[in-house]
Every structure is written in C-alpha cells, then in structure tokens.
Amino acid sequence: MNYSDLAPPYIRAIAPYQPGKPIAELERELGISDIVKLASNENPLGCSPRATAAMQEALKTIALYPDGNGFELKDALSRRYGIEHARIVLGNGSNDMLELAARAFLTVGDRAVYSDHAFAVYPLATQAVGAIGISVPAINYGHDLKAMLQTAVEQKAKLVFIANPNNPTGTFLSAAALLEFLRALPPQILVVLDEAYNEYLPQENRYDSVAWLQEFPNLIISRTFSKAYGLAGLRVGYAFANTQVVDMVNRVRQPFNVNSVAQAAAVAALQDEDFVRRTNELNRRGMEQITQGLSKLGLKYIPSYGNFIAFKIGDGMKMYRRLLELGVIVRPIASYDMPEYLRVSIGTEKENEKFLSVLKQASRG
Numbered sequence: 044m045n046y047s048d049l050a051p052p053y054i055r056a057i058a059p060y061q062p063g064k065p066i067a068e069l070e071r072e073l074g075i076s077d078i079v080k081l082a083s084n085e086n087p088l089g090c091s092p093r094a095t096a097a098m099q100e101a102l103k104t105i106a107l108y109p110d111g112n113g114f115e116l117k118d119a120l121s122r123r124y125g126i127e128h129a130r131i132v133l134g135n136g137s138n139d140m141l142e143l144a145a146r147a148f149l150t151v152g153d154r155a156v157y158s159d160h161a162f163a164v165y166p167l168a169t170q171a172v173g174a175i176g177i178s179v180p181a182i183n184y185g186h187d188l189k190a191m192l193q194t195a196v197e198q199k200a201k202l203v204f205i206a207n208p209n210n211p212t213g214t215f216l217s218a219a220a221l222l223e224f225l226r227a228l229p230p231q232i233l234v235v236l237d238e239a240y241n242e243y244l245p246q247e248n249r250y251d252s253v254a255w256l257q258e259f260p261n262l263i264i265s266r267t268f269s270k271a272y273g274l275a276g277l278r279v280g281y282a283f284a285n286t287q288v289v290d291m292v293n294r295v296r297q298p299f300n301v302n303s304v305a306q307a308a309a310v311a312a313l314q315d316e317d318f319v320r321r322t323n324e325l326n327r328r329g330m331e332q333i334t335q336g337l338s339k340l341g342l343k344y345i346p347s348y349g350n351f352i353a354f355k356i357g358d359g360m361k362m363y364r365r366l367l368e369l370g371v372i373v374r375p376i377a378s379y380d381m382p383e384y385l386r387v388s389i390g391t392e393k394e395n396e397k398f399l400s401v402l403k404q405a406s407r408g
Contacts, residue, residue, distance in 0.1 A: 053151075053173045060163055064372050073368065079397050080372040081388040083275070084210070084240075084351045088325060090273035090308070091318040097311035098277075101304045109303035116301070119310045120281060124253045129286045132293060135300045137239050137267035137280030141204070142168045144235050144263055144282075147291040148202055149174040156195045157204040158186040160212050160379050162237065165204040174201075184345050184353070184381075185214030188224040195232055203228070206237040208244070211376045211386045213347025218250035225259050233288070235263045239280075240349040242271035242319055243326055248348065253283055260285040268305075270350060271322050272312040277305035326350045329389035336399035340406060351388045356406075359385050365405040371398050 047055055063082030070078060113133040120131055134140040141164050149155060151173035157165040159181040169176040177198055179191045186205060195203050205224075207216045225234065236252060252264050263284040269275035279301050284292070312318070330352065337344050337354050344354035356362045359382050363375040366385075374386040387398060 051173060053170055057167060057170050058378075060167055061378065063374055064367070066372070069367060069370075069372060075370050078370045078372065079390065079394045081390050081394060081398055082372045082374040082386075084270060084349065084388045085275050086271065086273035086322055086350075087329075087388075087390045087394060088273060088318070088322055091312045091315035093311040093315045093318075094272070094274065094308040097307040098304050101307035104303065107303070109299050109301065109306060111298045113301055113306055116279075116281075116306045116309050119313050123313060124283070126253060126256070126283055130256065130283055130289055132282045132284065132289050132296065133301045133306075134265075134280040134282065134296075136269055136278040137237065137265045137282075138164050139278075139300060140263075140265040140280050140282040141165065141235060141237065142171070143292045143296055144202065144233070144265075145169055145172050145174065146295045147288075148233055153202075154198045154200040155202040155204065156191055156198070156200045158191065158206075158209070160184050160209070160381060161186070161204065162206050162210050163378065169202075181212075183214070184212040185209060186216055188216065188220055192224055192227055196229065200232055203232060203234045204237060205234060206239070208240045208348040210240065210349065211351065211374065211379055211381070212345050212353050213349045213351060214345065215244070215248060215348040217248075218252075221250075221252075222255070225255065225262065228261070230259075230261050233261050233263060234259070235265055237265045239265070239267045240270055241266060243323065243350050244348055245327075256283060256285065260287075263288060268309045268312055271319055272309070273318075273322070274305065274308055274312060277302070277308055279305040279309045325391070326389050329392065329395050332392065332395045333387065333389065333399065336395075336402075340399075340403060345384075351386050353381065353384045353386045355383050356385050357383055359383055362402075362405060366398075366401060369401040369405060371401045373398070 066078045066080050117128045117131045145168035149172045153174040155169040156177045159178050166176040265282045267280040342354050359375050
C-alpha cells in the first residue's frame with residue numbers, strides 16, 4: 044500500500060522547505076574544516092549574554108511545562124510596544140505565526156496572495172490547508188502592492204502576506220506605501236505583515252506599524268527573536284493583532300508551543316538593547332564590506348535592508364556547489380525563481396573576508 048495516497052492531494056503536492064545546509068553536514072560530506080556558514084541569516088554575534096544567563100536559570104525548572112500563556116514574555120512585549128496582552132500571540136518562531144494565521148483563517152478553496160520572490164513559507168502554509176496561493180509578479184524583485192491589491196480584491200482573497208524587508212531579496216516597502224495599501228484594502232481581507240528583519244532597518248526607514256493596529260483591525264504583525272536577537276535555535280516569535288484575530292489563532296495554537304527556555308531567553312534578549320545595537324553596527328559594516336567586494340568583482344546585487352544580500356552570479360547552483368567545496372555555505376535561491384542568484388548572510392569581518400576571497404577564487408574557475 045502507498046500510504047502517501049491517504050494524504051489529501053494538496054499535501055502530496057507540497058515541495059518541502061529546504062533549509063540551509065548545516066556545517067556538520069558539509070564536514071561529513073567533504074571532510075573539510077574551518078567552514079563558514081552564511082546561509083541562514085543568523086546573527087554572527089550569537090545571542091545576548093543576558094539571554095544566555097536566563098537560559099541557564101530556566102534549565103532549573105526544565106522538568107515542568109512552560110507557561111502556556113507566556114505571561115512574562117507577553118508582559119515584556121507589552122511594556123516595550125505599548126500593547127495589551129490580549130493582542131499578542133506567541134509562536135515557535137515567526138514561521139509558526141505564519142502557519143497559525145493560515146490554519147485559523149484559510150480552508151480548502153480559499154485564496155491567499157503573496158509576491159513572487161517572497162518567503163517560501165507563505166505558499167507552504169497556504170497549500171498545507173488546501174487553500175489556493177496566488178503569487179503576484181514583483182517589481183525589481185520587490186512587492187508590487189498595487190498589483191497585489193488588485194489581485195486580492197478581484198480574487199476575493201482572504202489573506203495577504205507581505206514581507207518587509209523581504210527575504211530573500213532584501214527589498215523594502217516604505218511606511219507610506221504600506222499605509223496606502225492597507226487603507227485601500229477591504230477590511231474583510233487579512234494582512235500578515237512579516238517583519239522578521241525589522242530590527243535591521245536603518246533608523247531613517249523605521250516606522251511604527253504597531254500603532255497601525257488601531258486603524259487596521261485586519262492587520263497581523265509577525266516578528267521573531269531568531270534574527271537580530273540571535274535566538275534562532277530556540278524558535279520563538281510573536282504576533283500583534285486584533286483581539287478577535289488573536290482569539291481565533293489561539294484556538295489552533297498548540298498549548299505549549301513556546302518552551303520555557305525560549306521564553307526566558309526572549310525576555311532577557313528584549314531588554315538588552317546594547318546587544319541589538321552592536322548587532323546592527325556589525326551588520327552595517329559587513330553589508331558595506333560585502334557590497335564593495337561584490338562590486339570589485341563586477342557582480343550585480345539587490346540593495347538589501349536585511350542582514351543578507353542576493354547577488355547575481357550566473358549559474359547559481361554551480362557556484363553554490365563550488366563555494367561548498369571551498370568551505371563557504373551560502374544559499375541558492377533557484378526555488379524563488381532566481382536561478383542566477385545566490386543569497387549570502389552578513390557575517391563577521393573575518394567570515395565576510397573569507398567569503399569574498401573564496402568567491403573570487405571560484406569565479407576564476
């Protein structure tokens with residue numbers, strides 16, 4: 044018997060998400076050391092020392108179930124952003140928030156809209172509930188909000204996913220553009236504004252999307268502690284939304300979806316503003332280092348507002364494999380319909396230097 048036949052057709056049709064290659068796997072495959080991983084947009088500084096101390100303290104009660112309501116973390120978020128507990132949902136990473144939104148509000152035959160070259164989890168979360176995903180052509184590898192608005196209205200979509208900054212292209216939508224979109228969208232269409240890289244935005248590009256919740260009850264803001272806060276291995280994210288939306292999401296959320304160590308670390312990380320500042324400074328310097336290096340090699344890239352950059356290399360998979368052989372892991376993005384591009388995360392100065400050196404070597408054959 045073929046047990047896959049027992050699954051619904053829309054599940055069988057899913058192409059599983061392909062994560063970045065781990066260092067240990069490459070070591071096993073090629074028997075090399077001193078590998079630099081710049082594939083998954085992780086924080087090269089690690090995490091806050093305060094978060095590390097909080098994790099160690101939390102281990103003392105690891106035999107107990109976590110707080111299923113996440114009171115302390117919600118309280119920390121409430122104080123930081125001026126939002127009540129009832130409008131906060133916690134997730135096992137922001138991926139969890141994206142999937143919970145789809146599970147709570149989409150069913151078989153419903154429609155969700157997202158952009159070409161946007162985060163792969165949007166179509167995955169949509170297809171996993173039997174809904175129909177509609178990908179709208181991009182403009183310069185970024186969201187075409189006017190086309191997305193028209194498509195969402197004409198197709199009677201129930202949900203729209205927007206990433207800002209966008210992964211994997213790093214493109215950015217201004218506050219004015221987002222507000223124009225939200226004000227034109229019918230209120231019965233929900234919008235998930237995915238701000239996983241929000242903390243990396245330059246000061247002049249920042250905006251207060253949390254304040255928008257008062258005007259737009261159909262808005263869901265999704266964020267994570269995996270990127271700038273350096274807690275990717277713990278999987279903790281959160282979302283802000285209308286209380287009615289939060290109520291529906293909580294009905295499909297697993298009761299202990301964020302573990303106690305992750306909750307403790309996130310509370311501590313949120314309080315360490317100096318660590319986030321140092322993370323931003325390192326990212327700014329690293330972005331300059333890599334973009335200047337790419338320009339010297341004559342390679343085009345997409346200006347990025349995140350902690351990564353997509354650059355054009357020709358045969359992306361061929362170069363990806365060549366870089367692996369030389370001990371540098373980056374991310375191929377052919378699955379985003381960008382086969383000529385690779386995405387590289389910003390690392391430390393030394394890691395960035397090795398990447399550029401190896402890329403130069405590989406480009407010469």
